[in-house]
Amino acid sequence: MTGGAHSLRTRLLLTLVAAIALAVLAQAALAWRAALAEADALFDHQMQQTAQALRPGLPAWGLREYSDPLVPGQESSEFVVQVWTADGLRIFESNVGLGLPQRAVLGFSNVQAGGTTYRVLSVATPLQVIQVAQDMAVRRSLARQLALGTAWPIALMAPLLALAAWWAVSGSLAPVERVRRQVARRRADDLSPVDAAGLPAEVRPLVDELNLLLARMQQAFEAQQHFVADAAHELRSPLAALKLQAQALARAGDEAARTRAAERLAAGIDRATRLVEQLLALARQEAQASGAALQPLVLAELVQRAVMDAAPAAHARGIDLGLAPLEGDAAAASVRGQGEALAILLRNLLDNAVKYTPEGGTVDVALEAQADALVLTVDDSGPGIAPPERERVLRRFHRAQAAEGAAVAGSGLGLSIAQTIAQMHGAQLALLDAPRLGGLRVQLALPRA
Numbered sequence: 001m002t003g004g005a006h007s008l009r010t011r012l013l014l015t016l017v018a019a020i021a022l023a024v025l026a027q028a029a030l031a032w033r034a035a036l037a038e039a040d041a042l043f044d045h046q047m048q049q050t051a052q053a054l055r056p057g058l059p060a061w062g063l064r065e066y067s068d069p070l071v072p073g074q075e076s077s078e079f080v081v082q083v084w085t086a087d088g089l090r091i092f093e094s095n096v097g098l099g100l101p102q103r104a105v106l107g108f109s110n111v112q113a114g115g116t117t118y119r120v121l122s123v124a125t126p127l128q129v130i131q132v133a134q135d136m137a138v139r140r141s142l143a144r145q146l147a148l149g150t151a152w153p154i155a156l157m158a159p160l161l162a163l164a165a166w167w168a169v170s171g172s173l174a175p176v177e178r179v180r181r182q183v184a185r186r187r188a189d190d191l192s193p194v195d196a197a198g199l200p201a202e203v204r205p206l207v208d209e210l211n212l213l214l215a216r217m218q219q220a221f222e223a224q225q226h227f228v229a230d231a232a233h234e235l236r237s238p239l240a241a242l243k244l245q246a247q248a249l250a251r252a253g254d255e256a257a258r259t260r261a262a263e264r265l266a267a268g269i270d271r272a273t274r275l276v277e278q279l280l281a282l283a284r285q286e287a288q289a290s291g292a293a294l295q296p297l298v299l300a301e302l303v304q305r306a307v308m309d310a311a312p313a314a315h316a317r318g319i320d321l322g323l324a325p326l327e328g329d330a331a332a333a334s335v336r337g338q339g340e341a342l343a344i345l346l347r348n349l350l351d352n353a354v355k356y357t358p359e360g361g362t363v364d365v366a367l368e369a370q371a372d373a374l375v376l377t378v379d380d381s382g383p384g385i386a387p388p389e390r391e392r393v394l395r396r397f398h399r400a401q402a403a404e405g406a407a408v409a410g411s412g413l414g415l416s417i418a419q420t421i422a423q424m425h426g427a428q429l430a431l432l433d434a435p436r437l438g439g440l441r442v443q444l445a446l447p448r449a
Contacts, residue, residue: 009173016165024158028151035146039139043119044108047132050079051123054130080118080133086126110136175199179207191218238272294336294425296449299374300326302339303367306346310354317359321350324366333369334449337425345421349378349442352415357382362437369448376444379434390431394419418444 083092111118111133118133175198182194193211196204245268249261307323314321335342353363361381368375385393393415415431422429427446434441 008176009169012169013166016169017162020158020161020165024151024154027154028147031150032143032147035150036139036143038146039143040119043134043139043142044121047079047119047121047134050081050132051121051130054081054083054132055123055125082131082133084129084131086128091128172200176203189221191215191221238268242268242272294338296334297337297339297342298332298334299342299376299446300331300333300367302342302346303365303376306343306350307365309347310350313351314354314363317354317357319354319357319359320362321354322364324364326367328369330367330369330374333374335374335425335446336449337446341421341424345418345444346376348415348418349376349444353378353380353382353440353442356380357439361439364437370445373445373447376446378442379437380439381434381437382439384433384438384440385431393431394429418442 079094081092081094082090084090105120106122106124109120109122111120117136119136119139120131120133123130123132179194179196179199191214193214194207196207196211199207242265245261245265249258249265252258252261304323307321311321350363350365357363357380363381364377364379366377366379368377395416415429419429422444425446427444430443430445432441432443
């Protein structure tokens, strides 16, 4: 896997490293607060002990000998002590000129003096008032030392944790990288399954679906190869016939011969055009078979339209083409399907029936509504198809033999296209004997919507 803005490895590593950094910062903040609280408790206790030691008091009566009643003490960088007599005379100050308040607030308080903050404890006795103060900077300095002592091992462990995260992410994504290399080395026509061994559970379903897609593509690719080969084979004969008919037209000696040759050439062109149209329809329906979007359709409307489209060809050959009256809910019942595909299916069934029915024959169409399906039947009075041939005529390019054994002209694609569309719609297409007309019955059962 390569790095990048959307790289899964990069995102995981950045997330883990950020989480480690935030954890270190949070630990440092918690250590600072804990150390500051510990320093406050420790120094408050020391201030209380200092004040307790001074409770016996200083001999105020002895101080009256001095002209200046203030007795300066030795300056301390840690604690500041002031003592007042009961009548408010300050008799002792360890740091002269510090500027602490002249009035004491009993208990603990924070006081601003000398550009900094002092923690002050004031204690009253019967003879005097004792005030002990400490610069808060001393406490913060101690808290900082304690916090650093707690946080630096974690800070040193952070790079090791980041390295462990990189190792874990790289190891977890190694199978994905293996699959990527495997796919990258493939040829364009290699559609074999991808090896999914060792993949994480979150990635394996994706590779399984990819393998299913490759299998479908392999089937489609093979079908396309067979189709191209079969189409090339089937087109060779009509093109050769067209060439011969064109040569015959060129060699025609009189007008009548040229007219006959031109008619044969036009008929050959029509047959080749029909074959190409059926080939294109078959290729289109096979391509759509795996991803068709189905919608509710009223089948009776499609059948009526198909009968109307086939009527001119039937009339030209004197064939009685009719649709039986729709009974029950057959007129309004719907199926799920593709309108264009079903129209092609119905048109092929009716075209085959009209094409292979002798002139003056009959083609009957009926639509019946059953409990779970709509059943369409197309009966004709033609020669029919021999029972052993009925399964094979549903395959492409297979020309059936009539029931009497006579060859039936055609490209062998009409019923194959119908079978492809029927399978796409989950329908059943069956070839039977027409009980009344004696020819072929084509029965199509489509599931109801």
